[in-house]
Amino acid sequence: MAEAIAFYTLSILILGLGVAVITTPRTVHSVVFLVLNFLCVAVLYVVLRAEFLAVIQILVYAGGIVVLYLFVVMLVNLKRQPEEHQDPRRLAKIGLGLSGAMLVELAAIVVYSYSREPSSVTAPSPAFPVQGNVEQLGWLLYTDYLIPFEVASVLLLVAMVGAIILARREL
Amino acid sequence: MDSIEAYVPILLFVLVATGFALFTLIVSALVSSSKYNKVKLEPYECGIEPETDARDRYSVRYYLIAMLFVIFDVETVFMFPWAVIMDELALFGLIEMLVFIFILVLGYVYAWRKGALEWV
Amino acid sequence: MLEITPAHYTILSAALFSIGVIGVLVRRNIIIVFMAIELMLNAVNINLVAYAQQLQNLIGQVFVVFVIAVAAAEAAVGLGILLAFYRNKETVNIDEMNVMRW
Numbered sequence: 001m002a003e004a005i006a007f008y009t010l011s012i013l014i015l016g017l018g019v020a021v022i023t024t025p026r027t028v029h030s031v032v033f034l035v036l037n038f039l040c041v042a043v044l045y046v047v048l049r050a051e052f053l054a055v056i057q058i059l060v061y062a063g064g065i066v067v068l069y070l071f072v073v074m075l076v077n078l079k080r081q082p083e084e085h086q087d088p089r090r091l092a093k094i095g096l097g098l099s100g101a102m103l104v105e106l107a108a109i110v111v112y113s114y115s116r117e118p119s120s121v122t123a124p125s126p127a128f129p130v131q132g133n134v135e136q137l138g139w140l141l142y143t144d145y146l147i148p149f150e151v152a153s154v155l156l157l158v159a160m161v162g163a164i165i166l167a168r169r170e171l
Numbered sequence: 172m173d174s175i176e177a178y179v180p181i182l183l184f185v186l187v188a189t190g191f192a193l194f195t196l197i198v199s200a201l202v203s204s205s206k207y208n209k210v211k212l213e214p215y216e217c218g219i220e221p222e223t224d225a226r227d228r229y230s231v232r233y234y235l236i237a238m239l240f241v242i243f244d245v246e247t248v249f250m251f252p253w254a255v256i257m258d259e260l261a262l263f264g265l266i267e268m269l270v271f272i273f274i275l276v277l278g279y280v281y282a283w284r285k286g287a288l289e290w291v
Numbered sequence: 292m293l294e295i296t297p298a299h300y301t302i303l304s305a306a307l308f309s310i311g312v313i314g315v316l317v318r319r320n321i322i323i324v325f326m327a328i329e330l331m332l333n334a335v336n337i338n339l340v341a342y343a344q345q346l347q348n349l350i351g352q353v354f355v356v357f358v359i360a361v362a363a364a365e366a367a368v369g370l371g372i373l374l375a376f377y378r379n380k381e382t383v384n385i386d387e388m389n390v391m392r393w
Contacts, residue, residue: 002175004293011303018307018330022314027322034326041333047175048300048344053336053355056248060359064241065329065366071233072370073322076377095316099309106305114298124347130256133352138252140353142264149249150267152360153274156242159364160278163238164287166371167231234374238367245363248356 006047013040027073031066038062052134235287246275300341307334321373321383325366332362 017037024030038061045054128136141149214221253260253268282288307330314327336355343351377383 001293003295006175007295007299007303011299014303015306015310018310021330022310022318022323022327027320030323030326034329037330038333041337044337045340046178048340050340050343050352050355052252053340053352056356056359060241060244060248060363061329061333064237064244065363068234068237068241068366068370069322069326071229071237072373074229075231075234075374076322076383092317096313099312099316102312103305103309106308107302110298110301110305114296125349130259132255134252135256136349137352137356138256139259140349141249141252141356142256142260142267144350145353145357146267148357150270150274152249152357153246153271155364156245156360157274157278159367160239160242161281163367163371164235164282164285166368166375167235167238168285168287231374234370238371241363241367245360249360 003047006043010040010044010047013037014044028070031069031073034069035062035066038066050133052137232290239282239287242278243275246271297341297345301338304334304338304341307331307337319385321376321385321388324385325369325373329362329366332358 014037017033017040020033021030021037024033038057042054042057042062045051045057125136125140128139130136130139249271250268253264257264311327311329311331311334314330315324318324318327336358339351339355339358343349343355373383376388380387
């Protein structure tokens with residue numbers, strides 16, 4: 001019951017804020033809606049018992065990435081409206097139709113696969129020597145997923161070097 | 172403490188905080204008088220008269236600092252679960268974390284040498 | 292209706308993903324297009340977390356950590372490209388980003 005209330009409230013908030021992000025004419029307002037959207041997704045993670053992910057969602061997404069967006073919006077000080085110019089060959093209506101078709105298709109797949117058999121399958125993770133969400137997640141991350149973890153650091157290094165090179169000319 | 176009912180106090184806290192902010196804004200909008208003139212509508216810059224438009228271009232340094240913050244933020248996120256289970260992972264965990272930090276220190280040294288951390 | 296199954300989360304995720312796709316295909320402001328991509332990444336994350344909960348298997352959550360790391364790297368480099376583009380053309384409209392177009 002509590003989960004149903006939380007799920008429907010959060011769904012409405014997440015989808016409404018998502019629509020607001022892509023429809024607001026002002027970019028700064030869009031960024032603010034994006035922060036609220038990320039916060040609602042973080043609450044949804046709490047409902048799904050993923051506390052650590054809820055924290056890093058707020059820490060990295062709402063606190064870091066969105067700040068980056070905000071600085072870029074203020075850096076890109078536009079003298080004319082960004083969407084003034086329209087490519088005559090652009091087919092926005094077809095894009096909208098295609099997205100709608102994709103939504104219908106995805107929903108059809110979900111409904112079809114769940115109407116055939118009730119899903120009661122579980123594939124529990126192997127026994128952990130530690131207890132708690134953060135501990136078990138860390139155990140998987142630092143034993144089974146050791147290589148992706150080290151590759152992630154290389155990815156972050158490449159991103160840092162690339163972003164410095166791209167932005168450096170004005171330094 | 173294993174169901175989401177445990178988070179009800181936090182929900183109440185959020186509702187009270189949001190409600191208080193909204194209440195303050197609405198009541199002050201209703202009660203206050205709204206007579207404006209040109210001087211009153213100027214942006215407040217610590218008492219100094221504003222000289223340029225507020226929507227001026229920012230320096231690209233803001234972007235660089237924010238970008239470095241995000242990258243090292245993610246690094247901290249990766250270090251947090253390690254710190255929690257450091258005892259169980261023992262020496263193996265220490266070595267892999269040292270490799271991870273070494274790779275990111277390379278990026279830090281690069282940013283330092285290129286002057287991305289300087290604020291001239 | 293009152294029992295929330297992973298199908299509910301999948302439909303929420305599909306709807307959020309579609310909102311992101313609409314944003315990418317219809318809007319022309321690159322910053323908004325980037326934000327729509329972040330929405331799509333979040334939709335995928337919701338799905339992964341929902342199934343990690345359903346299958347009682349934490350691997351889905353580990354993947355979300357990696358997705359967030361990739362999203363941070365993507366935002367850093369993507370917005371760097373955006374700034375380099377803006378420096379050359381004084382615009383953030385995708386339709387004017389056509390030098391490399393066929």
